[in-house]
Amino acid sequence: DPAVLFDDPGYQATGSLFFYDRTLFAGWTAGIDFLNKILPTMSSFPPISRWARMVSSHEQESGVVVVNKSKRFLGLLGTCKMNGKHERDLISYKVFHGDKETFWVGYEMIQEPYAFVRTFGGVIGELRPDDPKSVCGAQLHLDHKGRPLWWNGGLYRNKNAGVNRNLDFGYWVSGGGLQKHREWHTNDHKMMQEMLMDMGLTSSSQLSMEPGDPEWDFNESCLKGGPVVPLTREQADLANGFVRLDNVVREDAQKVGRNEHVDPKVHDWDNI
Structure with a gap:
């Protein structure tokens, strides 16, 4: 039920909610260099982002965004400006992969608050035949309680590599990346405590980055290194x-x- 997004503590605190993309292509510096050039001030997020740590050239996945336009209209205008034809042709799309990073970067330009769902893009699909600890398929996103919510990438096993057979959906793996910065974004101690209770945790320090996130095999569209979770019967019936x-x-x-x-x-x- 997409309405669960309105219950996300980050959305309730900021009025905007974004999803992380997969962690891919380390060593990329163009994104954080661009921010440092155009932003005289920035929130607490960019310095701890995967861009700044140079572990990924992707930060946001824009397949789903949640915006309360009555509260965050100015931030959305910043995003729209970055997607204007002049701006996107000369700047935005030369730095970013399409429109996806223009959401949170547009908010940074206007200095409007926003929040990300805590986990990076994961995977939903089937076990890799030669490695049962690896799941291959489409990009999966979880809700704020760590439950599968939606996926992006269609139904094919690996459309980017031309493997155009339908997936047999049966398993998923989280992309990792529990983020401590959520508390800095919301600045709402009560809401943070409620979120920790939902997750069975006692301290925001337990939301810090895991020692090692799962790793993507981009060419095969497979993710390995996290717990492999079977879909429930209801989830599998829905996906298939x-x-x-x-x-x-x-x-x-x-x-x-x-x-x-x-x-x-x-x-x-x-x-x-």
Whole structure:
């Protein structure tokens, strides 16, 4: 249920909630160099970001953003400005990979508060045949209680490598990266205590970066190094239901291509 995003402590405190991308391509300095050039002041986040630590060239994944426009309209305007044709052609898209980093960077420009969900992009899909400690598939994002919420990347096993068969969804792995900076962003001790209670923790120091986050094999779209968690029956049925739905739609599309009549009403869509 996407409404769970409105219960996220970071969103409730700041009015904006973003998701981390995967941790990929260490040693990239263009992002933090750009921020240091354009921002005379910045929040507590950029200095502890993966950009600043040079462990990833990706910070935000913009497939889902949550913004209370009545509270954070100015921050959103900063993001919109960075995506204007002039700005994106000359600057933004030459530094960033598309629009995704322009959300939190736009907020930094306006000095508006924002929060990230605590975990980095993980993976949902199937076990790697030659390594049961590795899960391969699409990019997964968790809610503030560490539960699978949504994924990005479609249904194919590895579309970037041309492996265009549908996944058999059965497992997931978190991308790691529990962040202590959430408390600095929210500046709300009561809300932080509620979040810690939800997670069964006693101190915000327990939210610090784990000693070693799981590592991506980008070419294979696989993640290894974290706990491999089986999907519940309900989660697996839901995820694989999209595969079954896709198969039906593809079959109908092939019929249309052969000039055959297709009646969508013949399908029992609720039970596919």
